[in-house]
Amino acid sequence: MSIHTEETQLKMHERIHTEEKPYKCSHCDKRFSRTRSLKLHMRTHTEKKIHSGEKLHTCDQCGKTFLWASSLKSHLKVHSKEKPHSCSLCGRSFSELHNLKAHQKIHTGVREYMCFECEKTFMTATHLKRHQRIHTGEKPYKCSDCNKRFSLSESLKSHERIHTGEKPYTCEQCGNSFRQKAQLKVHMSIHNGEKPYTCDQCGKSFAQSSKLKTHMNIHTGEKRHECDQCGKTFLWTSCLKSHLKTHSKEKPHSCSVCGKSFSHLQNLKIHQKIHTGVREYMCFECEKTFITSTELKQHQRIHTGEKPYMCDQCGKRFRHKDQLMVHMSVHSGEKAYHCVACRKSFTRLTSLHKHTKSIHSK
Incomplete structure (x- = not known):
């Protein structure tokens, strides 16, 4: 040279x-x-x-067309399963040489592409370019249905499934389908019981890293977002935003069957299952079915014996958060439920209902 x-x-x-x-x-x-x-x-x-x-170049196996002969040649390897380029270190094979070269950097640790905004490094120019959109705010991929924009093509593809209703990832054990592969992976933990993320402070394990991150705030006690109307604080801005609707009484999502309104779309979707009768979440221990995955998860604690909510005053544990809240009134003496007829107070809502039925309904 x-x-x-x-x-x-x-x-x-x-x-x-x-x-x-x-x-x-x-x-x-x-x-x-x-x-x-x-x-x-x-x-x-x-x-x-x-x-x-x-498009001059057509695949004779599936009919897909391409602008360039090189693109067709690359595509044909999808059908032939041909992967002629193998990694000498781990044996993994690739259909394209450039994919092998990108893979080999995993073994060498070479990250030659650096972001000049935050100095984070990347193995490929493509990964750097994708990352830089965080700083530039560039969102080149637009949804043709709602005009929402995305920085990544795969994010757009995943979003479009909201409009099409497509759920290509199906659980082989129960048949539930999901829009994203990550959602299926999280769902599989219901069946295999896998909880790889463990809290180093209390030993509690979680199926998702995001759940562990949320849990860690219990130990730090950090609550940064405060409601300016009632002073209540929240760990996340999304929780504060959700809470504010209780003050505004805003309920923009209405059921087309019975007219009941909800502040959140997900609550409307859950409610609509009452009308359809769909109970897609099944307990594999007793075959009882539930409308939501949350209800299933709470039910499964009967079989597992799990009691994640602990009273910090006496150490007693409970399966459900509301059970702990009721129990805490034993220590505080608080009676939050008041009878409007005689002003008698109760620690439990069920006790108030029982009182109203037996005393005032006669």
């Missing part, structure tokens, strides 16, 4: 870090770091492809 060639390659590589893009498209002003990239881009502006939408 000549010195001139080496200098040229070095200069081209340095543009990754400097982000210099000296080659500009005369049609749309998009810029590129290499002449080859510009030439490839220019093809998108040819009359044949931009106006007629002609």
